[in-house]
Structure formats: structure tokens, C-alpha cells
Amino acid sequence: MSEEKSMQSQHQNSLLRFWPVPLGFALVYAFWPLLWLGLNASALQKQEPKAGELFAAAPAVYFTGKPKHFQTGGTGGRYLLKDAKQIQSLILNQGWQFVEQLGAGYFFEKDKRRTVATCRMFSCHFSVCNVSEI
Numbered sequence: 001m002s003e004e005k006s007m008q009s010q011h012q013n014s015l016l017r018f019w020p021v022p023l024g025f026a027l028v029y030a031f032w033p034l035l036w037l038g039l040n041a042s043a044l045q046k047q048e049p050k051a052g053e054l055f056a057a058a059p060a061v062y063f064t065g066k067p068k069h070f071q072t073g074g075t076g077g078r079y080l081l082k083d084a085k086q087i088q089s090l091i092l093n094q095g096w097q098f099v100e101q102l103g104a105g106y107f108f109e110k111d112k113r114r115t116v117a118t119c120r121m122f123s124c125h126f127s128v129c130n131v132s133e134i
Helices: 002-017 020-039 041-047 051-064 086-092
Strands: 068-070 077-081 097-102 105-110 113-121 127-133
Touching: 051 068, 051 077, 077 086, 086 097, 086 105, 086 113, 086 127
Parallel strands: none
Antiparallel strands: 068 077, 077 127, 097 105, 105 113, 113 127
């Protein structure tokens, strides 16, 4: 009986030695978009002004799915989003009416004013949209 318990104990100990491997794969899979940003930081900083604030906001946007708004002065602002399509619902919730889409620009009207949201990919996991009145 004690020999059987000893074998079970050895088997459990050998399984416990390998638990870091699947845990490591799970963590890399869960955090891949953020790791990708870190690995490509220098290239992204060259293409995007004030990329530092986007990097800082990326974890919250990734885990919550909620867009992050950055005030740029004047009307509108800049948004970091998981999907560029989120910008439409954000602007529609502010009382604007969707007019048309031309390429990456979404046009809206409200009280004889017009605004445009221009979106681009910040990485394969995030989009940046600039919103301004025209």
C-alpha cells in the first residue's frame, strides 16, 4: 500500500514540475496584443504622434473593451479603440446623425454642424480615431 502511495506521490510531483509551461503559454496568449505593442514600440512611435499615451492606455482598452478618449484641444479629440466601428456608436450617443462614410472617414451632422471621424490602425489589435468638426 505504501509503495502505491509513493508511486502516486512521484507521479503528482512529476506533473507539478511541468505546470509552468502551460501557464506560460496561456499568459503569452492572453497578453499577446500588449506584447506585440511592446515589441513594435519604436516603429509605432514613428508613425503616431504622442504614441506614449496610447501605449499607456492600451492595457485598459484591451481588457475592458472601452474606448479611451484623449483631448486634443478644440473640438473632438482622439480615441484609442479595439475596433474602429466603435467610433460610430460613440458619436451617435452624443446626438449626432450619421451622414456617410468615405474611405476611413465617417461624417456626422448635428444642428447644421458637421464632424468627421478619421480612423486608422494603430496596430493589428487597436485603432486610433481623430474626431474634429469641419
